Amino acid sequence: MSLYKWVVAPPPPPLHLARFPHLPPLVVQVLYNRGITSPEEVKAFLEGEEKFHNPFRLKGMSQAVTRIRKAIRHGEPIAVYGDFDVDGVTATAILVETLRALGGHVIPYIPDRVREGYGLNKMALHSLAHKGIKVVVTADCGIRSVEEAKYARRIGLDLIITDHHSIGPEIPQAVAVINPKQEDCLYPFGELAGVGVAFKLAQALLLSNSQVPLKARSTALEEEAFYDLVALGTVADMVPLLGENRSMVIKGLRCLNSPRRPGIRALMQVAGLAPGSVDSTAISFILGPRLNAPGRLSSAMLSLRLLMSQDEREALELARQLDQWNRRRQKLMNQALEKARQKALDEMEKRMVILVADREFIPGIVGLVASKLVEEFYRPAIVMELGPERSRGSARSIPEFNITAALDQCASLLRKYGGHSAAAGLTIDTHKLPEFQERIEEIAEQTLGALDLKPTLFIDAEVSLAKLNWDVYFHLSKMEPFGYANPEPLFLSRGVRVQSSKLVGEDANHLRLTLADPKGSRLWNAIAFKMGDRISSLGDYVDVVYTLKADNWGGERRLQLCVKDIRPSEV
Helix, strand or coil: CCCCEEEECCCCCHHHHHCCCCCCHHHHHHHHHCCCCCHHHHHHHHHCCCCCCCHHHCCCHHHHHHHHHHHHHHCCCEEEEECCCHHHHHHHHHHHHHHHHCCCCEEEECCCCCCCCCCCCHHHHHHHHHCCCCEEEEECCCCCCHHHHHHHHHCCCEEEEECCCCCCCCCCCCCEEECCCCCCCCCCCCCCCHHHHHHHHHHHHHHHHHHCCCCCCCCCCCHHHHHHHHHHHHHHCCCCCCHHHHHHHHHHHHHHCCCCCHHHHHHHHHHCCCCCCCCHHHHHHHHHHHHHHHHHHCCCHHHHHHHHCCCHHHHHHHHHHHHHHHHHHHHHHHHHHHHHHHHHHHHCCCCCCEEEEECCCCHHHHHHHHHHHHHHHCCCEEEEECCCCEEEEEEECCCCCCHHHHHHCCHHHEEEEEECCCEEEEEEEHHHHHHHHHHHHHHHHHHHCCCCCCCEEEECEECCHHHCCHHHHHHHHCCCCCECCECCCCEEEEEEEEEEEEEECCCCCEEEEEEECCCCCCEEEEEECCCHHHHHHCCCEEEEEEEEEEEEECCEEEEEEEEEEEEECCC
């Protein structure tokens, strides 16, 4: 039985298809589904060369550049205050390297997840001021730090916020706030990752320096040096891979596949990634988790040192340490998930929102556990480290429920929170947890109560297998890199005949099929991972949802179907 709802996108008007006679109609439809409709947009998208926007169109950019250049001219120490995930660490590296190249006296600071938690905190700001810091530039954090911004001003720190998270009811008071999500920001693209915003600040600083140098000898640093870091942070943070994000990631993947940074070369070596094999999937599941691991369990400064290292031996040792931290992270996550899953099962029948709190959960693991619970149960999930006085946790959600908007309605109960529609972090007084659970449950019941909660497969087109060929595959591959908001195209074929089926894999839990289109004589190989239990219920004809892949088998390159869902045919 299918676990998914299928939603098939309506076809574009015939007149629209006629505008692109040089492209396969199926490819035109996939682009149309993503809102890419004009000849100019289609050409730019398929060529992957959309232009970067002027960084000075970002609100607050001019003020930020002016204050930073003043600090560099006067020798004022600057701190770059980052977040501990891949997005934050890469953003921090970009800003530190840029400011140092321009002659700035810069120190990086990334808070300890366990002791300090996410974002700006007053103790850290006090410590930075005590060390003589005059300017603090945030990287991927700060947009909800209203009280901390006021404190920074009181103790003589000039604060510049660069962030991309959702805007709260009040924008912090700072010398400059750079966030494309501000209502009165005129920047044409509002979905930059934190590292994207940091990159735009670096762009602006380098542009200003090219016009009026801060020192007699010009810096050799160019923005191209940061494409690799932008790609890592953008893909890892799951922002839409469209527009400027996609352009930056395309450029960044080229750099990652011929890596110049010793730290990235070492991390790829330890992870078993050969140059030329890095794509968005490799970032999401191989490089990203290793860069994230130290910040989850110890200090993200380890990952920052790796990315900025110029020494091959040091980089290799740091990469090995990241790999060890990642193994430990996997073990701790699996232990916490087992406990959280049992608690979730106990609550499922009476709750719309899974809320699990435990004293043994650690802050660096709760977000991962919440994600796994959402994946299994398709419910919003909040997993918390239960403290005697305060509890901290992470929330993950489903498309039907904006978790940060829900937390906005619970703001009076929370000490601190922030995030976006699908993920958020929060801190709460422990004694308020029962009231919070009831409140978030009420909000969820109002929003989700009448819905059939099943994950949805958004299918790009219903198509006959006979219409699939290498030309279609070639043009679809130009849409890479795939990721959030630019998913790998999904297709549906109905009434497909099952020529053969067998179980494969070590545990015989995968399904290998040979399928035949009734309208054509060609046979198609298909693989359905983790669907071995479906073999007895398929019948002679099936409806199948899949992506189109190129596969090498016995030295022969051929197309195959990677099955995402399959049902006995309704035709």
